[in-house]
Amino acid sequence: MPSRSDITYFGAGPAALPTDVLETASQALVDFQGTGLGIAEHSHRSAIATKILDEAKADLASYLDVPEDYDILFMQGGGTGQFSSVVYNLVGAWVTRKQQEAEKAGADEAKVEADLKKQVDERELQLDYIVTGGWSLKAYQEACRLLGPEHVNLVADARKINPDKKFGKIPEESTWNLSKSPAMVYYCDNETVDGVEFPKFPQALAPKADGTGPIVVADMSSNILSRRIPVKNFSLIFFGAQKNLGSTGVTVVIVKKSLLPPVCPQPSPNLLRKLGLPIGPIVLSYETIAKNNSLYNTLSIFDVYIAGLVLKKLLATFPDKVDGQEAVADKKAKLIYEALESQPDVYQIVPAPACRSRMNICFRVIKGGNMDAAEKSFLEKSKQQNLEGLKGHRSVGGIRASNYNAIPLEGAEKLATFIKQFAKG
Amino acid sequence: MPSRSDITYFGAGPAALPTDVLETASQALVDFQGTGLGIAEHSHRSAIATKILDEAKADLASYLDVPEDYDILFMQGGGTGQFSSVVYNLVGAWVTRKQQEAEKAGADEAKVEADLKKQVDERELQLDYIVTGGWSLKAYQEACRLLGPEHVNLVADARKINPDKKFGKIPEESTWNLSKSPAMVYYCDNETVDGVEFPKFPQALAPKADGTGPIVVADMSSNILSRRIPVKNFSLIFFGAQKNLGSTGVTVVIVKKSLLPPVCPQPSPNLLRKLGLPIGPIVLSYETIAKNNSLYNTLSIFDVYIAGLVLKKLLATFPDKVDGQEAVADKKAKLIYEALESQPDVYQIVPAPACRSRMNICFRVIKGGNMDAAEKSFLEKSKQQNLEGLKGHRSVGGIRASNYNAIPLEGAEKLATFIKQFAKG
Secondary structure: OOOOOOOEEOOOOOOOOOHHHHHHHHHHHHOOOOOOOOOOOOOOOOHHHHHHHHHHHHHHHHHHOOOOOEEEEEEOOHHHHHHHHHHHHHHHHHHHHHHHHHHHOOOOHHHHHHHHHHHHHOOOOOEEEEEOOHHHHHHHHHHHHHHOHHHEEEEEEHHHHOOOOOOOOOOOHHHOOOOOOOOEEEEEOEEOOOOEEOOOOOHHHOOOOOOOOOOEEEEOOOOOOOOOOOHHHOOEEEEEOOOOOOOOOOEEEEEEHHHOOOOOOOOOHHHHHHHOOOOOOHHHOHHHHHHOOOOOOOOOHHHHHHHHHHHHHHHHHOOOOHHHHHHHHHHHHHHHHHHHHOOOOOEEEOOOHHHEOOOEEEEEEOHHHOHHHHHHHHHHHHHHOOEEOOEOOOOOOOEEEEOOOOOOHHHHHHHHHHHHHHHHO | OOOOOOOEEOOOOOOOOOHHHHHHHHHHHHOOOOOOOOOOOOOOOOHHHHHHHHHHHHHHHHHHOOOOOEEEEEEOOHHHHHHHHHHHHHHHHHHHHHHHHHHHOOOOHHHHHHHHHHHHHOOOOOEEEEEOOHHHHHHHHHHHHHHOHHHEEEEEEHHHHOOOOOOOOOOOHHHOOOOOOOOEEEEEOEEOOOOEEOOOOOHHHOOOOOOOOOOEEEEOOOOOOOOOOOHHHOOEEEEEOOOOOOOOOOEEEEEEHHHOOOOOOOOOHHHHHHHOOOOOOHHHOHHHHHHOOOOOOOOOHHHHHHHHHHHHHHHHHOOOOHHHHHHHHHHHHHHHHHHHHOOOOOEEEOOOHHHEOOOEEEEEEOHHHOHHHHHHHHHHHHHHOOEEOOEOOOOOOOEEEEOOOOOOHHHHHHHHHHHHHHHHO
């Protein structure tokens, strides 16, 4: 039977975790630091849990240079939970802003409500979505379901610019149909299923010289911690932990404090009802989670602990923090893409060169003309060499090598070597 | 430093887990059954994960005798997430039933919608809540927030029958103000904070001879698996795993299939919007979770695995399944309550005798007249004897001994002995 050190696991998430992190967590599960009680048993309201939570937040902020005017929340429900969360909360924030503006202009409560109702009915409330893959598409669909499609604006749909109507490109920013003043602009920084990653922060969403700009929300579930991000350009960034940060069971939200009380309290449920706008569950309320330091209800401290161990390892490994990891991630991705490109008769990389993901490397095996047979053979032979988890997402097929932070350089080298060997064999 | 075997942990949740379960899980975290990959790393869509999920469901159904016409869902978000979930989903089910009735009577779509709107506006839609402690109160408040208080009926409020306006009694069923045909009747079978447990299924909610009856929903987060429950009397039972089943990170829903498609598909979001009713997040949709065998989005297979180990241990320990555990739970609770009752000048049990929880034993230490000082001393001295986690919930104070399944008989004996010793000392 193979041991952990034999195997390189390229699964898309839950991803592999560093062995030393798992070994420490494994011991803590039975007995945390000699307390006679495991880390999953200690109360989430104990001093032990608070310390773990606060350290994980501080280490994340340090590693990513998260500015002081952002809060970090630990939530449940995964990235898919956040597809809904951002809609409920950002629509609420839009209502509050409109309310505050009207009150400032001297309007009374009845007039504020009537004006708001008019604005909603006239569809001034818009959420903007840039759809570049399966996950941003799901987020867009959830917004349509919760809010009604008339309030959701499809800024760009990457399928439309591909002759085969599949994902694989990012539409030119000049073609983006942004709303005038959307309640948010949403995009997915790295599409796990389709292997499409934004090469950098979109210019069209950049703040103006005076600091104002669109309210940008990004799903970074599958590329967080792998490169420097201009946090200050975002109002909100979310990510499930189970790819680059830790284990399934905790979802992280980095949110600008100006979206939270006291600056921006959520509107009353009564007002939302009057306006015909959706009311989210309390567990998805950023306001509630922030007020309670992520402990409104029971949080899996075990999962936060694992994330904390991963962050401490990253900080110990890279004195220059995320920049150090970014260099390694780039190098690993380059190795694999170059191996694929060196054999153009055997492999076809799915996404366009300009937006190829460093994290999820998606390709087809076209050797011999029978793609199904060639890919079956690729998967079988790679497995024999202990290269695991390479099957593409069931919705798109093909091969996907998820090149997350826990894949060591040697793992990427092994895969690159195998890619070349298979082409010859 | 104390070892696991030295300590008896009476925390209210996350609760202690059996040491052998944690040891097995601890090994599986690093390498699951010689696969060279840990259980938190294996894909939630792998054959390994499916087997764990299906076995946990089958074992739970076997242990509790869950009838065939129920489905078992694993979800995220905890009991607090379910406070919202039941509202979204049961309101949806009410709409579908009304729609189906009207269609059966030959009404066209426009008439169906108009009639439904009238029924909602005239407040025929009612959710019934029996409030007997802090958790059912929170569930009631969430329903009011999501739906508007005009659609939420307070069947009974246990605080009103106590001279001190605190929880501690269950109002007589004859005084319950049930709606004529509520979309659900909700109660919390065991109130973790207040130590109040329903002694048995409420007669007022029992199905009639013809099998019809109210749609009963119960929160059993803190007493599930500890006694036999008449599952067929319920439309839905939910519980967070972190007390009697496993670790934080998974929430279980046992739901009657007649609340799910094909019998009862959820209404369209458009119809809900027209009716002014709330639309929940996709991750809290029972229909979506059921259709996808609990894998609509990434589920923590590690937490399901732990729950599965606990269930296998229970099934191996008790040939008569939950009845066997019930006898042990009763015995342990009796030991502790009798120790407290034997010293009436020192201890005051908080809830009334008829509804004292077997799981969360709440009492005050009145010795010497200075309750704060006496309780501080009780906590300090109990800690010296390695009896941990006895502090009451921050909202009510006092002492709480959570006597969950993982507390062995000897643990309850130790506590009973200490209770008597402390009284004398």
